[in-house]
Amino acid sequence: MSDKVSVAVLGATGMIGQRFVEMLEGHPYFDIEGLYASERSAGKRFGDTLKVRDYTYRQETLDRRIEVMDLDRIAKHCRLAFSGIPTELAGPTETELAQKGVAVFTNAGAHRMDAHVPIIVPEVNCAQLVSVKDQDTYASGGYIVTNANCASTGIVVPLCALRNAFGLKEVFVSTYQAISGAGYPGVPSLDIVGNVIPFIGHEEEKMESELAKMLGTYSAGGFHPADFKVMANCARVPVVDGHTESLVLALRDSPSLEEVAKVLADYRGEPQQLRLPSAPEQPVIVRTEPNRPQPAFDVMAGSPARARGMATTVGRIRQSNGYYKMFALSHNTLRGGAGGSMMNAEYAYRKNLL
Amino acid sequence: MSDKVSVAVLGATGMIGQRFVEMLEGHPYFDIEGLYASERSAGKRFGDTLKVRDYTYRQETLDRRIEVMDLDRIAKHCRLAFSGIPTELAGPTETELAQKGVAVFTNAGAHRMDAHVPIIVPEVNCAQLVSVKDQDTYASGGYIVTNANCASTGIVVPLCALRNAFGLKEVFVSTYQAISGAGYPGVPSLDIVGNVIPFIGHEEEKMESELAKMLGTYSAGGFHPADFKVMANCARVPVVDGHTESLVLALRDSPSLEEVAKVLADYRGEPQQLRLPSAPEQPVIVRTEPNRPQPAFDVMAGSPARARGMATTVGRIRQSNGYYKMFALSHNTLRGGAGGSMMNAEYAYRKNLL
Amino acid sequence: MSDKVSVAVLGATGMIGQRFVEMLEGHPYFDIEGLYASERSAGKRFGDTLKVRDYTYRQETLDRRIEVMDLDRIAKHCRLAFSGIPTELAGPTETELAQKGVAVFTNAGAHRMDAHVPIIVPEVNCAQLVSVKDQDTYASGGYIVTNANCASTGIVVPLCALRNAFGLKEVFVSTYQAISGAGYPGVPSLDIVGNVIPFIGHEEEKMESELAKMLGTYSAGGFHPADFKVMANCARVPVVDGHTESLVLALRDSPSLEEVAKVLADYRGEPQQLRLPSAPEQPVIVRTEPNRPQPAFDVMAGSPARARGMATTVGRIRQSNGYYKMFALSHNTLRGGAGGSMMNAEYAYRKNLL
């Protein structure tokens, strides 16, 4: 019998839920107890609900049946739930699970701005995880940890590295976001084939508030946002996976381009020191080719094997009128979705919070 | 016999050349004398070289033969040449034609930064057309007028309107550029299907220098660039026609969003007063829907019929931390290509420079 | 006051409904009385529900309000209803309208195989329109006429021409169908970007039954299907508009390829003789270039202007082992959708059935 932590995957038929399942195949800390979804999907074979292209699921995983979301059952059998539930439905379910003593690691945005719920990217702000101890449900073992929205996650590690080294004043960011970021069925093909949609609901607001929360601090029972400014323009492009983002940064110092590149490439966080299973050895990969990063080449960046798709790739580091310019790319449903919560749970496991 | 001006189309088998031909169908001022291209294409039927999708060429145009670029012949028969020649080949050919007394209106970038060659967008800077009189070849009737690169053209009219009304300090622009901008064969499909390429050779530098030249002045025999700053990030996306651009602007004044929208929508230039055939009645169309402009809906904006694809569409006007944010879209091979030079020639015609 | 026929557009917010609206702009026979859709859309501005790319609606059309589907009101004010309602909802609504005395011209499949409901492509089988006189509701002026599914429509005119001239034994057809054929929201982008889906529900069965019904006869109160065999493979590809179809045909005779091409190009039907507004002068256009037809170039084939997108383009006519091979292309939401019913209604108008 396994002494791994028994986990539930909520929303297992969705794009993020299926990435959770993918990352849980052979995971050293976690064991899938059940795949859960709405009544509409209950009883279906997981393999008949595939959203993830070119998948690597094991046959026994493909053959698992989807179960209806019975919170009592989940609470009874699982210490932890990974939630890929759509944000608009996630709030009460996640709260109830936490009340029942389950540690919830969620990709949904419902609780991200709650008073004691952290948005964790462990290379950046694992110190904020302490905030869960101030959640009402913590005494019973239940709590909620969120990962950031996918567009913020795509740049927060390089921004943290540069902020630490050189100070950060202003971030001008324009996104080229993949369709998988909208979930499934998500974006109708008639809207996006051969097109750009310069609007993603609430995304710009989320980038501005979530980046400030993550790069800020938690003390005296509350979050204190960082004080740099974010000006975001968000757009959807016909790419399956991988958010590309253009950045223009105003830094406090005036490093050379070589110093900027070195700080990014050398950056390591606590997940790297702890060698968490999903942590990429090098969280920010700096490319020197003239035309990188690109989703086609860089979306799965990250090693070792369990950390594929978990590194952020930065390229085209330039300067213009005193500003620093670059492009960043990360996988929106791995690093910016399931992988974010997976690494958060791995970190909590190693910190004896599970 | 027609008393229209007889014109040559150079590079008539390319993406821009074919847009010139399209805009010349039934043109009130100009008559096609010949379609010219390199030896490789000479003798081919125009209709067998099509690059423009869903074309509206007349049958007799489709049946025309491509002729080899004989500059003496062109000079003998044509007062004007529209040039869609690739930039790297265009320089000497255009110079020679000007020396032979031909007025050259070109999309190529070869001469754009020359001392007395203007980059004209007539709604913005038709006053600079006077610079052609300082070109060496002007006495013989020959001169060169360029249109701007397609990404600059896509935003220069709204930038001009806002600069005039409110002052302009900084422009942060990220582009979502269409594949037709690279000409034909241009971008290999393996590079762009399902991908974003965050690099377009020399495009960012062009945007920074050409925008300043266009929004500057010409006096005492020289150009004097405008003094706002441009920070550009250029990328290619899998869209056929239409450059979308995200803008964050620092203005000198602090207009309301309504004032910004009104200034853009009300802007008119000399082409509108002169009712040039290719001039859109409203050069900047402001959309109020939450998710516009989009290439799929707005790329052909502009009326009357001859001005289709000649208007710039602006939408999502917002404010953030004191900056103004918006998206702009314009057709890169019409407004930002052949249509630009077409309107320049129409303006020159009306100003008796032809 | 207009003496045009007053018409309702049902399902006006959908892909087909919006094509009906587009074709009704300035129509010589028909006047839009109202745009109708489900309660969810009622009250919306038509221009805020756009599905048709690069539209050419008039401003007053964009500003019209969507009304809820009130059948009594429609019956009171409209002689005719164009129906773009989804097939699964269309059946009872269309029946009820016919019972109330309205002539229903529908793109929905609900009634296509009914005993006295014809599937009309006027170049092919306008003689079958007589079947409406056997519908129960005909005495009151109400009846139902359908157009075929889009994939059948795309090849039925060339098949008819070849059957008439040379006899037709077997049709092997594989389709490359556009995403607009699935309506809106229709195909999720995650399913089709960079992909092929080799399945379209019921489409192959429809092609086999509808082609036989259309190319058959109506007599003695019943339809008698034609006796050739159809073997269909249907697939979806990432194209916005335009169904491409590969054909291998077994003919009874052994014409030369030139004879095949001539029969196709010379084919004319009653719509051409009557000069119906939406009828293309040449219903089948034969291309001789080596790589046509293509959606990018040929989807809008058809002249005069009102008949754009109404011609079928055929190319690559070849022979192999005694079989005839070719590719055909037609616009799936114009010729194969709204345009089909539009021409049917025009025909009925000219035959005094309205």
Added chain:
Amino acid sequence: MSDKVSVAVLGATGMIGQRFVEMLEGHPYFDIEGLYASERSAGKRFGDTLKVRDYTYRQETLDRRIEVMDLDRIAKHCRLAFSGIPTELAGPTETELAQKGVAVFTNAGAHRMDAHVPIIVPEVNCAQLVSVKDQDTYASGGYIVTNANCASTGIVVPLCALRNAFGLKEVFVSTYQAISGAGYPGVPSLDIVGNVIPFIGHEEEKMESELAKMLGTYSAGGFHPADFKVMANCARVPVVDGHTESLVLALRDSPSLEEVAKVLADYRGEPQQLRLPSAPEQPVIVRTEPNRPQPAFDVMAGSPARARGMATTVGRIRQSNGYYKMFALSHNTLRGGAGGSMMNAEYAYRKNLL
């Protein structure tokens, strides 16, 4: 020192060449001696010439330098050359290498129809490999073995299985071919984004001749083609990797659909018995879902790990008018390209021909 066979990769900067390199990483029989290409690429770092998306090359492979094609050097150092040279350039180079004693395994079509050059798909016709002994150069150890064009390879294994079991009379095939099949730069993006191109030069002819050659026999010094008929329609679609093909088959017997599926799924060839490194355990995978195979899900089918992309996936097995219908999918640059020649070389190695 390795006792593996030392191999050259010719055309290593192209799409197929780079797949050869990918498959050679850690190969149990073969060691890369050098990566060769034209003078234009000589000296470049392999990693700067990438065509294969989401690659898995080792760092030392990315850092290798491309060398110019020096046939004497290759002949001196390599027993075997994998050729990804474009067909129009490959002929003389491959002949000369064979004359110099090198065993050439090539994806190029130049020699496929030569008198003693076999087109091998080892699950189908490894018996034909004996033909190399009749090549003039064989005495010196040099010979040429080709793999089939990618569209034929995609269906030849299922066709062989069905022919063996039930007899095969006619094959009606329509292809949905990926852009990587045209190499790099290959298909211009302007030609294929949102489009279908119903023409691939010589592909239909190749399918008809190569399938007959492969499923035929070699005896008495000559090839004897199989006698079934192939009617092919070939088209390009906007998919990166993976040729989908629709099939309608006339068989001699009348098996049930279950028997057809079983024969396909149970088929094994000599590569499976020999457990060749690149041989998939199950060469034809039969899917029972209603909408498979799809490039997005099935292009990398095949196990174990070295055989990813080497299995053919078949689905939607149906019957219509006595014909059998199905869709097949295989990876065009792995199974249908580099992987084909790789498995041929593995087979030759095990048969002591190297």
